Amino acid sequence: MHTYLPFLLAMIAAIVLLNTLANKLKIAYPILLVVAGLLIGFFPGLPILRINPDLIFFIFLPPLLFEASWNVSLKEMKRWWRIIGSFAFLVVFFTALSVAVVAHHFIPGFTLALGFLLGGIVSPPDAVSTGAITKFVKIPKTTAAILEGESLLNDASSLIIFRFALIAVGTGQFIWQEAALSFLWMLTGGAGIGLLLAWIFVQAHKRLPLDAPSNIALTIIEPYFMYWLAEQFHCSGVLAVVSGGLFLSAKRLIFFNSASRIQSSSVWDSFVFILNGVVFLIIGLELPEIVEGLRQKGIPLSSAIASGILVTAVLVAARIISSYAALIATYIFRPGVMPRASSNRRRWLMPMLLGWTGMRGVVSLAAALAIPITLDNGTAFPQRNLILFITFIVILLTLLVQGLTLPVIIERTGLFEGVVEEESEEASRHKMKQGLKEHVYQFLKDKYETDESGNAGLQKFLKQWEERAKATDDNWMNEKTKKIFVELLETQRQYLTELNKDPKIDEAIIRQQLYQIDLEEERLKII
Structure with missing residues (x-):
């Protein structure tokens, strides 16, 4: 403990300083954190951070998803539910399928089940990365609402794919009928448990004589309890947290007083900022150990890098293709709900932008780190280090390439200049x-x-x-x-x-x- 504590405190100080530098340079802070973690990770003598794979989801995901659902606009989600739903479920499944097929055919040693596992890990774009990058450029509220709504739900769909793929890798079989029933139960059960617990928490906030610190402390444990209970019933903990967070957000004026609302905003902003910063630093700090694991397995580093670049290209292409497919389908079947644009050229360039906003980050890393080290029979999990390395390459490339070029593309193409908003x-x-x-x-x-x-x-x-x-x-x-x-x-x-x-x-x-x-x-x- 005494070895790790100074290192963790130094990590938080580094996160603060790097965020300050990122704001000054007008660069998204996840980019600097990943690069800094990569550089720091190769320093000799640093302690190796090892997090229990069974705890990685539980530590990071519930509060991050809860905070996102607390701040998202439910009204905008309802308005654009078709495109949000298609990106959160259909596009994620199409992306995971594309990765699975390509990995199975072009990466040595990858079965179709391992390909789906990798696809489930890298398919969901990261809301934190996208939000940090787009804050330096002005984008229409329609586009922002779609990205925010998608980021809440795509984590759930991708992690469901991840869970089924883990079962297929461990058992060597996959029964579609059972998977379909399990998928339905995970969706409905997770959302139901989240809403039920959220209602109970609302009653607790309203009826108990809680002051502002007590109210805020209760909100911190709420997402963890929602996630844990849903997982005990083999439901989607992610959906439980998202649905519960949306319900609590809609009722905040009822059970929170003004002091609780003001103070909770500051507390949660700081809490989530530290969690995100730690995760992005871990991405870089984990790389030296992952590279060593590849060397021990006899996998050439050049081959692993090539695999990472290939998977990244598949992800970008699949998202752009899906964006244009969604636009064409909307244009044919529901032209009245298409987002407005000042010209046809800009309308048809919009899917390219949505496709280019698919930066990966926290959820992908958490999923990759959550892969068990061994199977139930005690044998080493196949290709674990390679999957971790490919995930790192995907995160690094999407943050650096897409993250650094997205603001430049938006500004130089003038894509949103003169965009017709319904009301300024x-x-x-x-x-x-x-x-x-x-x-x-x-x-x-x-x-x-x-x-x-x-x-x-x-x-x-x-x-x-x-x-x-x-x-x-x-x-x-x-x-x-x-x-x-x-x-x-x-x-x-x-x-x-x-x-x-x-x-x-x-x-x-x-x-x-x-x-x-x-x-x-x-x-x-x-x-």
Whole structure:
């Protein structure tokens, strides 16, 4: 423990410094972390990090998926469910199948089952990598919503493929009928368990006298419990966490007070940032041991690198082909739901962009590291080191090649210049604020018009409430006006919740305003 602790603390410090450097250079921080881990891994004398394969999923995946589902826009997911569903399930299966066929035919020693195992590992794009890269360029909210929604669900589908492939490798057989029933149970059982537990947690948050730290502590254990219980029933733990996280996110205004919402945002941002950083550093730190394992198995390094490049090319080609297939199918069968674009040229270039956003990262590494070292009969797991090395090459190439070129391609091609959005962000923000002012004024007039005479605080609400944060004199804020103030904040939340049902309003803007209202309520407590 004393050997690892200074090393782990140094890793966190390195993550912070590398993230700062990445922001200054306007480079996605996963790129620098992977490269830094690779360089550090070859330093002599460093301790070798070994994580139990049975624990790798449980340590990293639940909180990362929970945080992503907490922040994704459920409204946008519902709106674009067809294309999100096709990318999360059909495209992932097509990608895994393509990798399996190519690996079986061109990589020595790979059976079809091992090919599917590798395909399940490398098929899901990484949301963290994509989000970190696209934050330096402006992309339409439609594209962002599709990428976010896809990233939540494709992890579940790819890990289901991974699990079935592990069984096929271990037993040497694969029964389609049993697999189909198991697949159905994993989907429905996982989602059902996640929703049931999420409802129970909502009741706990509402009924127990929890303060903000207690609420946040409970949210940290929730994804782990959802994942663990679903796995005990042989369901998809990933789907349990995603469905439960979406349910809790939709109910956050009901069971969280303003202090809990504000503080939880900071805590979870820091927690997930450290987890992601550790995983990306591990990717690089693991490489020297993987290379040594290849050498012991007599696999030439050049051959392993060539296999990694081949699989990467298959992944990129499969995603681009799938993107164009989805666009053509939508154009033929559902032209009314196609994303808008300023020209046909840009519409037909969009699938190329979606295909080029398939960077791999955390989930692929976690899946690769979760491969057992030995089979049930005690023999070494076949091609484990080669699968790990190919996964590393895929992550490295997609982060470096696609990650570094994607912002340049978007800027130089002007792909999103003049893209037709249904309503601009500025227009949505103006509409929301104007509606809020009218709603609050009408609320005050309807409820407190008879109390206005002689009440200086209420008169100030009616005339200058939108400038209350700038007011230097807080003596008018007595207990009665403070109570009215709280009512105003709550009615604004209700108004924004209803406004969010408008498909033209960006949910991110609604959430920003809700956060401002929470800050206003906390400010009120110290007046």
